[in-house]
Amino acid sequence: MSIKFNYSTDKSITIDQLKNYLDSTNISYSNREDLNSCALKLTELYNNRNFLADILIEELKNHNNIQSSNNYTSQVIIIESNKKYTIRANIWLPYANNLEEKKLYAYDNYHDHNFDLLTLGYFGPGYETILFEYDAEKTYGYIGEKVNINFKEKYTLKEGEILFLEKSKDIHLQCYPSEMSVSINIIMNEFSNKKSSQFEFDINDSSIKRILNNQSSKFLIELSSFFPSENLFEVIKTISVKNPYDYIRLSCFKTLLEMNKDSTTDILNYIRKDPSKLINSHYLKIVEQNN
Incomplete structure (x- = not known):
């Protein structure tokens, strides 16, 4: 206060x-x-x-x-x-x-x-x-x-x-x-x-x-979905695990899902295990949409 x-x-x-x-x-x-x-x-x-x-x-x-x-x-x-x-x-x-x-x-x-x-x-x-x-x-x-x-x-x-x-x-x-x-x-x-x-x-x-913070990182991560490659996928996957900001990791998960639409199970498991309330709520929305 x-x-x-x-x-x-x-x-x-x-x-x-x-x-x-x-x-x-x-x-x-x-x-x-x-x-x-x-x-x-x-x-x-x-x-x-x-x-x-x-x-x-x-x-x-x-x-x-x-x-x-x-x-x-x-x-x-x-x-x-x-x-x-x-x-x-x-x-x-x-x-x-x-x-x-x-x-x-x-x-x-x-x-x-x-x-x-x-x-x-x-x-x-x-x-x-x-x-x-x-x-x-x-x-x-x-x-x-x-x-x-x-x-x-x-x-x-x-x-x-x-x-x-x-x-x-x-x-x-x-x-x-x-x-x-x-x-x-x-x-x-x-x-x-x-x-x-x-x-x-x-x-x-x-x-x-x-x-307000780290908007440049978020933009570059989301931009990556337009240039999919195995190397870029692995880089963003690493960020999704190590970055301390919830919304940056969420941007990573969204981008990973966009880059790999045919095989989302592993990515969804990463999302499910993330301790963030924000990311967990996003995971539940995806599950609801797929059911």
Whole structure:
């Protein structure tokens, strides 16, 4: 569930002190004391009103190689990223008529994350976020699936305030800020649920609208059905067993069935043995259709 923090302290820390804290402490957001402690450190970083400008100076000094390892869109600045955690700054601009600029942001997009997110309002009036909750344990994860979505509240991430969003539970939508705003995120990478999908939701219809992660893999797998070969079949078969994402394995099974329509028994056995609720429900649909 989402949690809000608004600590009051005069203490100020540098970004290196925050990194040292995260490096030397086994932080788990599922532990409330750890979460409170990490939120307090973010408050102390907020009190350092120069740290982000200092980072920009260092980045611009190396202008031919700015953010070379940043796989996010251009409004995200990676401050630190390693196996344990990621610290990033998100830049939020007011309403834009430019379509390309709109694509950079998650505005007008109700979505969840497969990682816990602790975020600080660092600069500007902040974006308003509309918060909902759903139960991932009761969700299969296919497009069009009806989901029990519950409205929680509207909240503006103001300067100095901190918001925690729980992975695969909290759904949120960011609204345009009135002026340019900056948030600072800490993501504990070692506790991210990389096996879970991230979804965009249709709030009005209470359903899953889109799967947000690994869409390139899904597309290439489904494309393979048009170019059947024994080697390609074996590659996709391997992915169907080893890939951690339910919907990627489901795409593999669908493609394998399409590539080998004359002999589906072995493939159906793979589908039947898969532990995923999503894939198991697909198996039952195939059995019903064949009876």
